[in-house]
Amino acid sequence: MLFDIITIFPHFFDSCLKDGVVQRAIEADILKVRAFNLRDFTVDRHRTTDDRPFGGGEGMVMKPEPIYKALNVLKEESPEARVILMSPRGRLFDQALAGELAQFQRLILICGRYEGVDERIREHCVDLELSVGNYVLSGGEIAALVVIDAVSRLIGGVLGGESSAEKDSFSDGLLEFPQYTRPRVFNDWEVPELLLSGDHAKIAKWRREQSLGLTYEKRPELLDSAQLNKKDIEYLRSLGWRKD
Ligand code: SAH
Secondary structure, three states: OEEEEEEOOHHHHOHHHOOHHHHHHHHOOOOEEEEEEHHHHOOOOOOOOEEOOOOOOOOOEEOHHHHHHHHHHHHHHOOOOEEEEEEEEEEEOOHHHHHHHOOOOEEEEEOOEOOOEOHHHHHHHOOEEEEOOOOOOOEHHHHHHHHHHHHHOOOOOOOOOOOHHHHOOOOOOOOOOOOOOOOOEEOOEEOOHHHHOOOHHHHHHHHHHHHHHHHHHHOHHHHHHOOOOHHHHHHHHHHOOOOO
């Protein structure tokens, strides 16, 4: 899978892609990330990427021409590439959207700065506006990294065990159960005895119930769209959950 990023800060991405799962995927040629400097697509002597807003007001707005030019160059290479604009007004990024995006071979991410990007780019060149949360960042770069990280771990072969992503929080609409590792006792804090029993059926049941319980306690609204079977519903009812 290929991510092309359009940004005025291409070096922003250097260190973040150098470690962990994403770096291994890049080395294994499963994933490629290219950051393009928007200034390389400017048309004037000063390499201008932003200008004052029409109608007045604070701040600067990113000019349409350099972004348009960059998109044309990238689209010429692969016309099927999807264009995503990072924007606090966009569709809220979640695990389901990460799964949808992981189906594409190639995504182009536009990172805004200042007051954002000239509206005509969104209107004419963008397939999806995407927000990583209901807050305003100073630029789209961190948002793009969130998307790259969450989407890459869903591409086949990126995570060690193929199934690890399937068991993560949100994949079936629930939060993940608590995890423990050695030592068995630390500062008098013990690991739940059942996890040491070797009884896989009991452990699976405990984990499911923990997932259900945690989701009910911390994010009850997730239960409305989670994949629940009869036993799950019974267990949740025993905790006091009432589906309306
Ligand atoms: N004036 C704009 C905010 C611009 S923030 C407004 O009020 O809506 C500058 C840039 O940061 C945006 O163009 C966008 O690319 C990025 N950005 C900020 N918050 C974001 C978020 N929650 N999700 C995705 N991108 C975001």
